Amino acid sequence: MLKFIKHNLSSIDGVEIYPIVSLVLFFIVFITMVVFVIKLPKGKIDYVSQLPLEEDNNNKEINHE
Numbered sequence: 435m436l437k438f439i440k441h442n443l444s445s446i447d448g449v450e451i452y453p454i455v456s457l458v459l460f461f462i463v464f465i466t467m468v469v470f471v472i473k474l475p476k477g478k479i480d481y482v483s484q485l486p487l488e489e490d491n492n493n494k495e496i497n498h499e
Contacts, residue, residue, distance in 0.1 A: 443449050
């Protein structure tokens with residue numbers, strides 16, 4: 435199956451730039467997220483990590499009977 439794709443892509447001029455562009459975009463997004471996580475304050479990380487464990491008393495209870 436790969437030979438069918440390779441044959442079609444080999445006839446396109448300048449197709450070799452697409453893998454390079456996608457790799458560069460991936461690394462830009464990855465490095466941006468790493469920097470964002472490193473700069474995130476510890477208090478915010480603690481708050482977000484406790485969100486799934488908190489009880490929400492503001493919502494009405496739903497009875498599933």
